[in-house]
Amino acid sequence: MSGILIRGASLVGGDRADIRIADGSIVAVGSASAESGDHVIDADGLVALPGLVDLHTHLREPGGEASETVLTGTRAAAAGGFTAVFAMANTTPVADTAGVVEQVEALGRQHGYATVRPIGAVTVGLAGQQLAELGAMASSRAQVRVFSDDGHCVADPLMMRRALEYVAAFDGVVAQHAQEPRLTEGAQMNEGPLSGELGLTGWPAAAEESIIARDVLLAEHTHSRLHVCHVSTAGSVDVVRWAKARGIQVTAEVTPHHLLLTDETARDYDARFKVNPPLRRAEDVAALRAAVADGTIDIVATDHAPHPDESKECAWSEAAFGMVGLESALSVVQHALVDTGMLDWASVARVLSTTPAHIGRLAGYDRPLSVGAPAHLTLVDPAASRTWSPGELRGRSRNTPYTGLTLPGRVVATVHGGVPTVLDGALVDAETVAAAAGTGR
Structure with missing residues (x-):
């Protein structure tokens, strides 16, 4: 051809x-x-849209190949219109060294379905005790610019401060999984009347909002870039909006499922709807949609989280958190935001392509669909x-x-x-x- x-x-x-x-x-x-x-x-x-870019994908390889591989995950990405994905670090071994991130990047190049940019862990083993090899990953062939312990919050404020200070030296960004661990011990779904009715331990909105509030202040103090993963509550939107008005270098993402589904899905204890952070109230969904429309939330990212059948076809309390989302993301965004008149297609290109590429410092997306x-x-x-x-x-x-x-x-x-x-x-x-x-x- x-x-x-x-x-x-x-x-x-x-x-x-x-x-x-x-x-x-x-x-x-x-x-x-x-x-x-x-x-x-x-x-x-x-x-015609610029190729979609997902800043938050779990490809599972190495170590989790029963759930996904770089090949199968990038095939799913291509089917959903994505030409680049950022692969989260919670693999086995954890992507906390130059060797692991280079392996993931090389697998993406080998298969060719999408550009794969590894996300490096913030801390060794995602354990929150010691900074990972941030500089080595940044200078490796993978050229890592996004660092996250996603699946775990960098809960220690001093550790988070040090990470923000470190990545600022090479224009990196820390992507925080905002979940205060003590407030979410044993949590299973959004905290509210329904969690009490169903007998499931509640997950309070404040567990997310308090970490975001702390971290935007740390980002301001360190003059560094902070990215907030999978914002899910109206209160979180308020904190991000306040921080942006103050001039803090913060960006935020929302997942397609948090733009569409609510905690009412838990009524049948169907573990397909068990996700971290949990599905929230209809009022939160409305606030998240409005925040994408007004630019408070910068991007939509899938948090594509594949699991084998046995991890979902079980009791709710035993099931894994997470949903797949690469193939369905664009359709959900059209349904929730375009067909409702909240976004036009130019804005879809912004939230699903050019802005996530910019946050991740991914080259080639700054002048999309133009000659050259x-x-x-x-x-x-x-x-x-x-x-x-x-x-x-x-x-x-x-x-x-x-x-x-x-x-x-x-x-x-x-x-x-x-x-x-x-x-x-x-x-x-x-x-x-x-x-x-x-x-x-």
Whole structure:
């Protein structure tokens, strides 16, 4: 394949245009003609988005391959329109050394479905006792710029201060899992009348909000960048909004599931809906949607958390926390924010591509869909809809919370660095992607 010609796509500004791709870059936008050997995509009715970027993905490899691998996770990413993912550090061994992050980055390059940027652990073994090799990971081939103990809060304020001070030296960011551990011991779901009714230990909103409040003050004190993972409460939105008004370098993310689902899903003790942080009240969902619309929350990130069936098909109290979300993210954002009139497609590009890339200091997304830019793009059919089922998933795990829901939108094509990874709504086979990406396998 010498190139790709996309005919008549709707750009996020509303204009229709042809887009021609060759040698990994966009070479024409506007009116373009196919050249010999080009693969032609009829994009009538499709929206062209810059390739989506997920700042919060759990790929599980190394050590958790029963749940996901870099290959299966990036295939799921491509199916959802993502061309880059940031892989969380809670693997086995933990990604707390240059060697582990380089291994994860290399696996991403080998498979070719998406750019994989490892997230380095803040502390050794995620234990919160000793800073990990932050500088070594930053200067490694993986060029780590995002550090997180996600799954665990960096609860010690002195440890958090030191981490913020350290990463500031190389323009890194600490992505905090805001969960005060003493306030959430044994917690199973959002604390409220329903948790009492169901007999499940409650998870108070203050456990999240108090850590965010502490950390924005530490970020101000250290003149460093703080990113808040999976904001879930209206109170957290208020704290982030206050910090931004004060000029503190804080960014925040929300997950698709926190934009759509509420704690009412726990009534049937269906562990598909057990997640950390927990699903909250309808009032929190409304506040989170409004915060994305007004820019208080900067990005949407999936927190894609695959688990084997046995970790979810069990009693609620014994089940693992987490949901998969790469394949469904764009559809949920369309349903919750676009179809409700709260975001336009240009804003979708901002919260799902350009801003997460900027936070993670990922090159190639600062001038998307322009001549000379790397060819990372996603074509979506916003008029399509489908009833969600585990059959929509392309990763290794099946713990989706959306089974039975009708969701809008369909990813028709994904192009990563000029290489098609999805065409006509179907994944391109792994050997073809690896060969086209020049990685070999």
